[in-house]
Amino acid sequence: MKQPKAQMHSHTPQSRALRNQVIAYAQTRMDYDPVPLDGPKPFEELFNAAGQTITKKGLGGKAALELWESVLSQATISSDFPGHLAYIPNAPTEAASAFDLVVSASSIFGGSWQEGAGAIYAENQVLAWLAHEAGLPPSAGGVFVQGGTIGNLSALVTARDHARSNGLVAERYKFVCSKEAHSSLKHAARVMDVDIVLAEVNEAGQLTGEAVAQALKGQNGVFAVVATSGTTNFGIVDQLRSVGEVAKRNNLWFHIDGAYGLAGILAKSTKALFDGTELADSFIVDPHKWLFAPFDSCALVYSDPKIAKAAHTQHAEYLEELTESSDFNPSDYAVNLTRRVRGLPLWFSLAVHGTDSYGKAVEETLQTARAITAEIRKRPYLTLVREPMLSVVVFQRNNWTKEQYQAWSDKLLKDQIGFVIPSSHNGETNLRFAIVNPKTNFKLLCKILDTLE
Ligand SMILES: *Cc1c(COP(=O)(O)O)cnc(C)c1O
Numbered sequence: 313m314k315q316p317k318a319q320m321h322s323h324t325p326q327s328r329a330l331r332n333q334v335i336a337y338a339q340t341r342m343d344y345d346p347v348p349l350d351g352p353k354p355f356e357e358l359f360n361a362a363g364q365t366i367t368k369k370g371l372g373g374k375a376a377l378e379l380w381e382s383v384l385s386q387a388t389i390s391s392d393f394p395g396h397l398a399y400i401p402n403a404p405t406e407a408a409s410a411f412d413l414v415v416s417a418s419s420i421f422g423g424s425w426q427e428g429a430g431a432i433y434a435e436n437q438v439l440a441w442l443a444h445e446a447g448l449p450p451s452a453g454g455v456f457v458q459g460g461t462i463g464n465l466s467a468l469v470t471a472r473d474h475a476r477s478n479g480l481v482a483e484r485y486k487f488v489c490s491k492e493a494h495s496s497l498k499h500a501a502r503v504m505d506v507d508i509v510l511a512e513v514n515e516a517g518q519l520t521g522e523a524v525a526q527a528l529k530g531q532n533g534v535f536a537v538v539a540t541s542g543t544t545n546f547g548i549v550d551q552l553r554s555v556g557e558v559a560k561r562n563n564l565w566f567h568i569d570g571a572y573g574l575a576g577i578l579a580k581s582t583k584a585l586f587d588g589t590e591l592a593d594s595f596i597v598d599p600h601k602w603l604f605a606p607f608d609s610c611a612l613v614y615s616d617p618k619i620a621k622a623a624h625t626q627h628a629e630y631l632e633e634l635t636e637s638s639d640f641n642p643s644d645y646a647v648n649l650t651r652r653v654r655g656l657p658l659w660f661s662l663a664v665h666g667t668d669s670y671g672k673a674v675e676e677t678l679q680t681a682r683a684i685t686a687e688i689r690k691r692p693y694l695t696l697v698r699e700p701m702l703s704v705v706v707f708q709r710n711n712w713t714k715e716q717y718q719a720w721s722d723k724l725l726k727d728q729i730g731f732v733i734p735s736s737h738n739g740e741t742n743l744r745f746a747i748v749n750p751k752t753n754f755k756l757l758c759k760i761l762d763t764l765e
Contacts, residue, residue: 330373349393349728350386394751395730400572403749404606411660412606422653425639435655443613445577447590454613455642456655460571461496463596463610466646468500471565473623475535482533489538490519521554536565542573547702553588568595575602576702578671579678602748605658620645673750677703681747684757703747709764714741730760
């Protein structure tokens with residue numbers, strides 16, 4: 313029989329040359345300071361420039377890489393550009409980004425201890441550190457998943473499962489959160505086919521224990537209360553202690569969505585806002601937001617991971633080897649089986665730099681946020697919408713229409729100064745600086761404010 317050639321898989325001088333070119337490109341990308349912001353292009357323009365890229369015989373390495381470098385990458389925004397302040401940007405450390413290449417090169421199956429033990433050991437050390445910072449007991453543990461959306465969903469699936477096995481029976485299951493909570497919670501409710509009970513927020517935009525108690529009145533089937541520690545729109549931290557206490561008093565699962573903001577627990581100046589985090593049955597925080605790791609990564613931590621395991625373990629003949637062992641298998645703790653070891657870039661960077669550096673870097677971004685807040689107050693053509701609690705600063709350009717905001721935002725991107733998009737609150741258009749990048753400095757932000765005059 314003729315041996316197959318495994319043509320694409322064999323090491324050849326050509327394959328090595330291409331691999332080195334790809335790595336050299338990655339290095340060049342990491343050397344940019346600042347990185348190019350770039351921006352989206354319409355489909356037609358991309359099609360004219362890139363054409364049909366998937367062909368029967370292939371383009372060859374040189375052409376494909378050239379296509380990426382000179383066309384496609386330039387139509388792709390760099391989220392780590394210091395003037396990228398929209399949504400929640402991304403600001404990985406060099407160590408974290410570099411180690412992501414190692415993760416890619418290493419073919420690690422992160423679902424089971426059997427296959428991923430060393431990598432999972434490292435990830436779990438990061439989860440243990442986060443749990444400790446949050447004040448959860450040493451029994452706490454969990455898994456790194458793709459993002460906050462899957463993290464929130466997985467935690468809520470666990471919470472409902474737990475409530476059901478404790479005898480909660482209802483026609484409709486429900487969880488409580490505030491209207492400031494993230495859209496992923498609405499999505500989780502839809503996926504799970506459960507209802508949301510909206511609780512009021514106070515003047516500062518926070519969910520409070522009192523509001524949760526009020527919302528619970530006359531409700532059946534509630535299985536969880538979700539607080540947000542750092543809303544996406546404003547960075548508002550709910551009153552975690554009082555919300556957690558009301559949840560406990562009512563025997564309800566207490567989940568904290570800290571996808572963006574929970575990193576603020578590491579900074580001295582904001583730590584107190586997170587008082588009560590230790591009451592959580594589960595929390596999430598996204599390393600790709602304010603913990604300086606590359607996309608995509610969400611740390612999902614349970615106070616008692618056994619409960620999550622009961623809810624999430626997949627059973628099948630081909631998995632018996634895993635489910636019948638007592639190993640710690642990360643796939644048992646979320647809606648996932650095969651998984652990339654998404655916590656490893658953060659682990660490496662933490663191992664290199666130490667946890668103190670993380671607290672300092674978060675603190676730096678907070679200081680930048682406070683400095684620009686003071687500057688916004690000083691400028692007569694701007695109005696601060698709300699005093700920031702964390703590193704999201706929301707303000708308005710006086711007397712502008714939505715169209716003027718949009719035109720300004722488009723020009724800012726076109727001029728490659730920054731990426732700031734109009735947002736809104738209660739129907740009023742505003743601008744929002746989400747500051748998670750230590751390279752986003754006061755001077756750059758002032759330059760952006762200058763363009764608003
Ligand atoms: C970003 C965010 C999410 C969703 O996280 P993804 O990683 O984008 O899926 C959930 N909650 C909050 C508060 C967020 O800021």
